Every structure is written in structure tokens, then in C-alpha cells.
Amino acid sequence: MSTEAAKFQVSGLRAGFGSNEVLRDISMDVPAMGVTAIIGPSGCGKSTFIRCLNRMHERVPSAYVQGDVCLDGSDIYAAEVDPVLLRRRVGMVFQKPNPFPHMTIQENVLAGLTLTGKRDASTDAEVVEKALQQAALWDEVKDRLDQPGVGLSGGQQQRLCIARSLAVEPDVLLMDEPCSALDPIATARIEDLIRELKERYTIVIVTHNMQQAARASDMTAFLLMGNLVEFSQTSQLFTSPKDSRTEDYITGKFG
Ligand SMILES: Nc1ncnc2c1ncn2[C@@H]1O[C@H](COP(=O)(O)OP(=O)(O)O)[C@@H](O)[C@H]1O
Ligand SMILES: [Mg+2]
Incomplete structure (x- = not known):
């Protein structure tokens, strides 16, 4: 992969908690275009890896990070980088939909802007409609924007969380098993939404569902016990893996 096409250049990344080293010397270029899936058995470090891409990992008190992560060629761990602003550029959606419980649908969409002091009342309505349209939720909620976000179905709540991420106009969307609580x-x-959004955003999705990785991603990284075993085009990784450990995993021999 040429470096011009890389959104993230990760090199020599080591990360963990206290004396527990979770990621062991990971190097990979995440392409700017398309969807990159991260797969691997539970506990192999998938969440830790993506949380290093927007500096959420370091919010855990015992956490440490070493090595380099560049976004568009700039080190995200450089002293001058404000992690709050970084997290606006690199949004994240979690396993369990987590709309803010006491907020309406509209307030939920605007929450990121409110938190970072970027809210402008004159554009609220426009921002809300655009983000909900992009998250493929507008038609279902446009007549009840003032109702609680938590009143929606699980799938709608997850799309609301995606709309909340998109409202701050990120470049990258990290998704940590976004469908594991959904039917x-x-x-x-x-x-379907991921397929639409990948035209505009770099998407990195963690999934324990190999069919989902095969369906939804362009590139797939296989992590095993904190090591990057293989990073290939998805079609290749699932049909002719280069590493026998990848083959064992995708054929269900462990994990
Ligand atoms: N907040 C935390 N504090 C201490 N250890 C953690 C924490 N979160 C995860 N770990 C440990 O890090 C390892 C990797 O976890 P994680 O990145 O969540 O794996 P995955 O997402 O692949 O299931 C596990 O051994 C887990 O116990
Ligand atoms: Mg995880």
C-alpha cells in the first residue's frame, strides 16, 4: 500500500495496561478509502487497537502507549495535539448503542457540538437533518425529534449514535462491534449504511463476526494475542490467507 493512500500509518505500536502488554509491535497502514475490518478472538486487542487511533485508550489510568500513529502524516501523540479535537476528527461508535439518556433525538445529534463548544443555534436544524440523513434515520424520526433518544429501537439508537458522530464532521469513523447488540x-x-458512508469517511470496524467482515470491508486485519498476523484485501484474506493461523481462525479451528 502506498503511503499517500494511508489515512493512518501505525508503526511499532505497543499498548497495554500496567504490566499487561496487549498490543505487540503493530505496524500497518490504514487506507483512506474504504472499510478496514479488525478481526480476531475475544481479548486479542481489537478494541485496544482502535482506541489507540483516537487516543481513547489513554483515558484508562493504567494504560500506556508506545510507538507511532500518524493521521494524514501527523503524529497524533505529539505534545501539541489536543485529544478532544482529535476525537472530533476520529469519531467512535460503540458496541452497545449509548444515546444520552435524558436527551431528545435532536439534542443527542447535537451533543458532540455542544460538548466542544461548536454549537450554533442558527444552524442546529440543518446540522440535525444532515446528520440524520447521512445515518439513514431521518425519515423514521423527523416527526419526533423532540422525543427521547432512548425511546428508539436498538438499531435506530445505533444509527442515532452514528448521526451524533457524523454531526461533528469527522474524517474517520471507528466502530467497535457496532452490531453485536442488534438483530x-x-x-x-x-x-448498508457503512457501504454508503465509506464513500466519504475512512471506516475502521472491529467485528467478531467474520461474515460481517467479509461482507462489509475492503481490507481485513487479523489480530492474535496482540500480534498483527495478517493484513490483506478482505477477498484475499478469506479465500487464500497467507498465514496458517489466519486459515485456522477463519475455518473455525479456534477462537
Ligand atoms: N480497562 C482495562 N483495564 C485493564 N485491562 C484491560 C482493560 N480493557 C481491556 N483490558 C485487557 O486487554 C486485553 C485486550 O482487550 P481488548 O482490546 O478489549 O480485546 P478485544 O476487543 O479483542 O476483545 C484483555 O486481556 C483485557 O482483559
Ligand atoms: Mg473489544
């Missing part, structure tokens, strides 16, 4: 129909809607 198959809601999952399919999120996967």
Missing part, C-alpha cells in the same frame, strides 16, 4: 435486520441496515 439481523438492524445489522443489515447498519451494513
